[in-house]
Structure formats: C-alpha cells, structure tokens
Amino acid sequence: MKQGNMRILSNRQVSDRYWHMIVDASGLDAEVYPGQFFNIRCSEETYPLLRRPFSIYRINRSAGTLEFLYLVKGLGTKRLTERKAGETVDIFGPLGTPFTLQEDWKTVLLIARGVGIATLAALAQDAAERGIRAAAILSARSQNDLLATKTLQGFGADVYKVTEEDGNSDVVSVRLLLEKILERHKIDAAFTCGSKRLSRLLQEVTAVHQIPAQIALEEHMGCAMGVCFACVCDVREGETLKTVRVCKEGPVFPLEKVVLA
Ligand SMILES: Cc1cc2nc3c(=O)[nH]c(=O)nc-3n(C[C@H](O)[C@H](O)[C@H](O)COP(=O)(O)OP(=O)(O)OC[C@H]3O[C@@H](n4cnc5c(N)ncnc54)[C@H](O)[C@@H]3O)c2cc1C
Structure with missing residues (x-):
C-alpha cells in the first residue's frame, strides 16, 4: 500500500455523468489487481476532508498507467472533474482484496450496473490476458451510460446490454437473459458489482446452478x-x-x- 502523488495524464468527460481519468503510476512499486481500489484526495483544499474510493478500471502495465472511470455524484467527484492533465493527484492504494480467477476456468459471467461496470472491466481485462472468455450483462439507466461496452468487447467479451431506456433492465427480464446465457455457455464462475438487486438475483441463480460467485x-x-x-x-x-x-x-x-x- 502506498500514498503518493501521481501525475494526471488525462481527465475528461466521456458522457453526461461519467468521467475518465488516467494517471501515471510508473512510480508505484506495488502490483495492482482487479477489484482493488484507490482512495483519492479529490481536491487540493481541505474540503471535502475525506478521500473518495475508486476501483481500478484499467491497468496498463507496459505504459505504467492506471485508469479510473467515475460517476459525478457529489462534491468529491465534482472536485475531481476540476483536476487537469499535468497536475498531480494524491492517491492512496492499492487497497482491499482483489477478485480471484482460477487458471482452469474457461468462461466467466460478469453482471454490472452503473459504475460497477468500471470495477468489472479490469476483471474482463485480466480474464482476457489469461485466455478466459467473458459474457457480460451491463445494466444502466440509458445507452449513454453503458460506457465500458467497447472496452469489454475489446477484451473479447460477449456483451448483453440492458437499460431502463429500453425497458429490459428489470429483475424479471435480467433473470430470463441470465438463464439464456447459462444455457448457451458453460459458466465456471460469476462476478458482480454495482447493484444489490442484481446481486441478489445472481446469488439465487448461482446457488441453483452451483456456480462460484464473487461480489465487489x-x-x-x-x-x-x-x-x-x-x-x-x-x-x-x-x-x-x-x-x-x-x-x-x-x-x-x-x-x-x-x-x-
Ligand atoms: C470500493 C469502492 C470502489 C468504488 N469504485 C468506484 C468507481 O470505480 N467509480 C465510481 O464512480 N464510483 C466508485 N465508488 C463510489 C464512489 O466512491 C462514490 O460515488 C464517491 O465517493 C462519491 O463521492 P462524492 O463526494 O462525489 O459524493 P458524496 O457527496 O459523498 O455522495 C453523493 C451521494 O452518493 C452517496 N454515496 C457516497 N459514497 C457512496 C458509496 N461509497 N457508496 C454508495 N453511495 C455513496 C451519498 O449518500 C450521496 O447520496 C466506489 C466505492 C467503493 C466503496
């Protein structure tokens, strides 16, 4: 675990509500794993006092960069949007226990809602690097909020999108989709983040099908x-x-x- 200043390489708005920040982590002498997070001091000022936690969205080991995808919610994230490329940001981490992937798994299922997509994108990257396929259900308010779709597809994941806008993000519809995916693929493990409602659904379904599952x-x-x-x-x-x-x-x-x- 480390506390230190990392240089912001870019920090830009990627949709109405979401921002994407890349920092230079070449000075970080700790391995970072999907599911872990960093506690970031969003402002140079003392208010807001507390840091805010953000999961790793993408790890680029060769470039020595870390990426965060964040939703602008309150004061902390609003202050973070004001930070400019070239400035440094005070980051504490990596923190917490990561996801685990078993070498003998062939296909995993990811279910993410909202900013949970950021957390599971890093896992999809790790799975792809280990030759594990991913099927991902991404849920959001609108198509505009399904930001990581291309990122996940870039890692070879089969992406199924559900949104309020399209009227297919309710639990009954997602359950049907989930059962269809389970018929189509032999799922070795499942992962979720971002929605208690969808996590409860996954808890039920994985218990019935006896699939090991992890939640962030x-x-x-x-x-x-x-x-x-x-x-x-x-x-x-x-x-x-x-x-x-x-x-x-x-x-x-x-x-x-x-x-x-
Ligand atoms: C381990 C972890 C990883 C996270 N990863 C990401 C990420 O990758 N991207 C991202 O956008 N967000 C992530 N979050 C959530 C993020 O930390 C909060 O959205 C952020 O702290 C809000 O700060 P704020 O000052 O903008 O809003 P605040 O003013 O603190 O809060 C705005 C609203 O959000 C609610 N809220 C605040 N913090 C949380 C929280 N931790 N969980 C649920 N509701 C909260 C408040 O009740 C309030 O209604 C993560 C949280 C945790 C614990």
Whole structure:
C-alpha cells in the first residue's frame, strides 16, 4: 500500500455523468489487481476532508498507467472533474482484496450496473490476458451510460446490454437473459458489482446452478484502512453472522456469504 502523488495524464468527460481519468503510476512499486481500489484526495483544499474510493478500471502495465472511470455524484467527484492533465493527484492504494480467477476456468459471467461496470472491466481485462472468455450483462439507466461496452468487447467479451431506456433492465427480464446465457455457455464462475438487486438475483441463480460467485461491494467509506468501521457489512460464517469491513476484508467477497439487505 502506498500514498503518493501521481501525475494526471488525462481527465475528461466521456458522457453526461461519467468521467475518465488516467494517471501515471510508473512510480508505484506495488502490483495492482482487479477489484482493488484507490482512495483519492479529490481536491487540493481541505474540503471535502475525506478521500473518495475508486476501483481500478484499467491497468496498463507496459505504459505504467492506471485508469479510473467515475460517476459525478457529489462534491468529491465534482472536485475531481476540476483536476487537469499535468497536475498531480494524491492517491492512496492499492487497497482491499482483489477478485480471484482460477487458471482452469474457461468462461466467466460478469453482471454490472452503473459504475460497477468500471470495477468489472479490469476483471474482463485480466480474464482476457489469461485466455478466459467473458459474457457480460451491463445494466444502466440509458445507452449513454453503458460506457465500458467497447472496452469489454475489446477484451473479447460477449456483451448483453440492458437499460431502463429500453425497458429490459428489470429483475424479471435480467433473470430470463441470465438463464439464456447459462444455457448457451458453460459458466465456471460469476462476478458482480454495482447493484444489490442484481446481486441478489445472481446469488439465487448461482446457488441453483452451483456456480462460484464473487461480489465487489460499494459502501460509504471513511478511512479505507480498516480503522473507522464506517463501511461494515454482514457475511454468513456457517450458522452465524460476522460483521466485516468492506475496505479491509473486502471489497471482494464470495457472493453466497454476503447478506444483501
Ligand atoms: C470500493 C469502492 C470502489 C468504488 N469504485 C468506484 C468507481 O470505480 N467509480 C465510481 O464512480 N464510483 C466508485 N465508488 C463510489 C464512489 O466512491 C462514490 O460515488 C464517491 O465517493 C462519491 O463521492 P462524492 O463526494 O462525489 O459524493 P458524496 O457527496 O459523498 O455522495 C453523493 C451521494 O452518493 C452517496 N454515496 C457516497 N459514497 C457512496 C458509496 N461509497 N457508496 C454508495 N453511495 C455513496 C451519498 O449518500 C450521496 O447520496 C466506489 C466505492 C467503493 C466503496
């Protein structure tokens, strides 16, 4: 884990609500894995005080760059949009436990909603580099928000898009699509991020089909170092419930263990 300044190579708006930032991470002497995140100081000023967590969207090891895809939500992300190429940004990480991919897996299923797509894009990249195929269901409000479609297709993923705009993003429609994909492909493992509703659906379906699944959780974070306990969630350990920190024990957990309230 490292805290340091990274030079912003580009930070630009890619749709109405989303921005894409590339930083020079050549000075980072830690490996970065999909599912991990960085806690970024969005502003040079003291307000907002707390850093904001962002998952790795793309890792370019040869160029020594890291990429983030972020949704402008409140003050922190608004301040981040004001940061310019050439400036430095104070970044803390990599943090958290990454996704795991098994070498003998041939095809994986990804289900992402909203900014969860950013988190799973890095996994699709890793899967492609290991020769693992991916089928991905991407869900968003509108076609305009399905930003990583081309990125995922570039990694060879079969992408299925569902949106409110097209009226096919409700749970019943996604369940039907999911069953169709499971008929078409032998899925070795499934991954999700960005929607409790879709994660609950995936939890049910993977339990029935006995497919191992992992989830990257997003919770409000304070310190992101495991000290403040702001980001706790419950996981099942046998017959009991255990409270864990998303920043430290997560953000990636086995899907069947997580209590999705
Ligand atoms: C491990 C992790 C990885 C993440 N990766 C990404 C990413 O790759 N791209 C991206 O755009 N976002 C990501 N997020 C979410 C991102 O951190 C929040 O959107 C951001 O902190 C909002 O900050 P803000 O100051 O703009 O908004 P705030 O003013 O803090 O909040 C605006 C609104 O968002 C809600 N909110 C704030 N933080 C969170 C949160 N962590 N989870 C859910 N709701 C929240 C608030 O209740 C409020 O309604 C991630 C979060 C976590 C925990």
